[in-house]
Amino acid sequence: MSIRFGLLALLDQGPRYGSQLRAEFESRTGTTWPLNIGQVYTTLGRLERDGLIRPEGGGDAKQQLYAITDEGRGALDSWFTEPVDRTQPSRDELAIKLAMAVGTPGVDLPAVIQTQRRHTLGAMRDYTRLKADALRAESTSAQPASADDIAWLLVLEQLIFYAEAEIRWLDHCESRLVRLAAARGGRQPLPPPPPAPPTAPVAAHRSTNRRGASS
Structure with a gap:
């Protein structure tokens, strides 16, 4: 999710090629989270599918210029103004x-x-x-x-x-x-914990919701 919106934030500054987006994302984050170029193009494909960006000009997939759409700007604005959800923590x-x-x-x-x-x-x-x-x-x-x-x-x-x-x-x-x-x-x-008793799927789902974490 952060890569998706990170690329949108860069595209909000103007149209860019996939290779530019990769280089600028890594420069902005100090190469802390290096991106695979394939990951960039996969994310761009999903953003285009969702109507958040559009191809601009000609060229093949690796030389395609991308621009953000109005829907993309709206999604980006929501990302910046809404808090990051901590009720579903990532697996550490x-x-x-x-x-x-x-x-x-x-x-x-x-x-x-x-x-x-x-x-x-x-x-x-x-x-x-x-x-x-x-x-x-x-x-x-x-x-x-x-x-x-x-x-x-x-x-x-x-x-x-x-x-x-x-x-x-x-x-x-x-x-x-x-x-x-x-x-x-x-x-x-x-000591080693005893085997957990069988739990019905519905009960297990409710317990997970109370903890506020996904399985």
């Missing part, structure tokens, strides 16, 4: 890994946490260094910061904040395991 691999590690025989859960913490700390140091380099370049430049420079700083700071939050969460997970181990007299923190 680390959260799933720790959830599956709990009670799985042979998995050293504290070691999993420590390994991830080291990796995240290293990533946070890299992001912080990149931010310092960007700020240094901005302060020594005679030209005002470009839109791409400002956007890259915002992306970097979001990555730093996410890394900090992940480290705090890992610390919390480790503390919880220590408390549970102490409460169990030094035995394994959590």
Whole structure:
């Protein structure tokens, strides 16, 4: 969804070719989320199908110029003015890994946490260094910061904040395991969970809705 509207935002500035959109998307986000050119053209095809963009001029698929439509501008305006929906969180691999590690025989859960913490700390140091380099370049430049420079700083700071939050969460997970181990007299923190009883499909769907997360 973010790629879809990211391309629309770029097209709102004027018609562009697919290769231009790919380069500008990566420049704006500091290549944090590199795009496959096939992904760009697939997204453009869907946007055209939905009436949000239109081909402009001749050329084959790889040399086609695209322009945003009025419907596309309306969809883009709604995207900018509406909040990002957090009631249906995306699946996070680390959260799933720790959830599956709990009670799985042979998995050293504290070691999993420590390994991830080291990796995240290293990533946070890299992001912080990149931010310092960007700020240094901005302060020594005679030209005002470009839109791409400002956007890259915002992306970097979001990555730093996410890394900090992940480290705090890992610390919390480790503390919880220590408390549970102490409460169990030094035995394994959590035993393997018993098999879940069969659940009717309707009941399972209602439970998912109450949690506010998709399966």
